[in-house]
């Protein structure tokens with residue numbers, strides 16, 4: 001169906017066949033053709049200057065949802081939501097470290113650190129909107145498949161909303177911190193004998209056959225929340241677009257969200273120029289990079305393998321939306337090896353910033369783009385770090401304590417007797 005002249009404030013539309021559905025329809029995909037859904041909003045009833053003023057007034061605002069870096073932008077996220085489930089989330093910093101400028105080869109790199117969100121990843125921005133929507137439509141239970149961060153976030157927001165949560169994660173390969181969070185927040189946690197792509201297939205079946213509300217990023221309300229990474233970044237830059245935004249890419253929900261945020265921000269007069277997106281995959285899980293190299297003539301699916309378990313995904317669900325995001329922003333997609341990714345992570349960690357392995361794809365990818373001349377050192381670049389350093393302590397300890405010979409930057413701990421002379425000896429040997 002299609003709405004006629006009287007359109008609601010927001011509705012869902014299929015990006016494949018254009019079918020339109022009401023905002024409260026719980027179907028995970030288009031009811032006509034099975035395509036991916038997208039939320040559309042009527043243009044805000046305010047001028048760009050009025051909107052920007054409204055967003056500025058709310059910044060660092062009152063306790064509750066107004067203080068959220070997601071709901072601050074409610075007019076262009078989910079204007080019709082009245083009661084929202086908010087931690088609050090967002091309000092993440094833009095960090096600058098000279099050591100990382102040097103490492104990547106640019107003059108001035110700013111890092112938007114989404115690991116500063118309540119559960120330690122950017123997923124909280126999509127989840128506050130997704131769980132708010134679940135409550136609005138009266139969902140009895142919520143579910144997701146995950147490589148660990150989405151499940152941690154869903155578990156936390158479902159607990160806050162008083163909704164039962166079901167999470168499906170691959171039995172082997174979810175980082176310790178993430179699994180621990182899901183258990184602690186009280187989600188029913190299923191360790192699936194299979195990989196993430198199997199988990200996603202299974203949970204989609206559960207959502208259509210068993211009636212649980214699906215909160216993976218194919219859910220378009222998740223995308224609306226994740227747009228605010230870009231909106232908040234633009235606000236921090238006083239609505240002056242950077243030249244590049246670099247981000248890690250797995251299931252491609254975030255790439256899709258970034259593209260939509262930029263498209264709408266320009267359409268609604270908040271910015272005049274689109275930055276270029278650079279999506280970075282791990283080489284062992286790079287079907288999107290492969291499609292990009294072939295001019296997006298073919299969609300690829302691979303059996304994924306990488307140390308960055310968050311982006312160990314072989315058949316990204318938001319492929320179609322992400323193609324649009326890259327095409328519209330004159331973007332690029334590339335891949336980095338696990339060795340490059342770990343070297344980048346060691347640099348981010350040693351700068352005192354810290355991030356989880358998948359996030360380091362941003363730095364490794366940026367360095368590659370600078371070396372090949374695609375990004376100029378003088379370009380204004382924002383790199384997105386998606387998750388907190390403590391998400392994956394297992395990989396950290398292996399890198400620093402166990403790998404033999406020690407990789408560059410490995411920081412071995414030293415065991416000593418409880419004797420001051422031992423400390424003296426260590427200090428001297430360092431000098």
Ligand code: F0G
Nearest residue numbers: 146147149150250251252253254386387
């Ligand atoms: N970085 C981190 C830390 C992630 O957890 C993810 C995805 C990504 C990057 C990639 O984002 O999928 O939108 O392209 N994690 C999902 C999860 C798959 O289940 O937590 P994407």
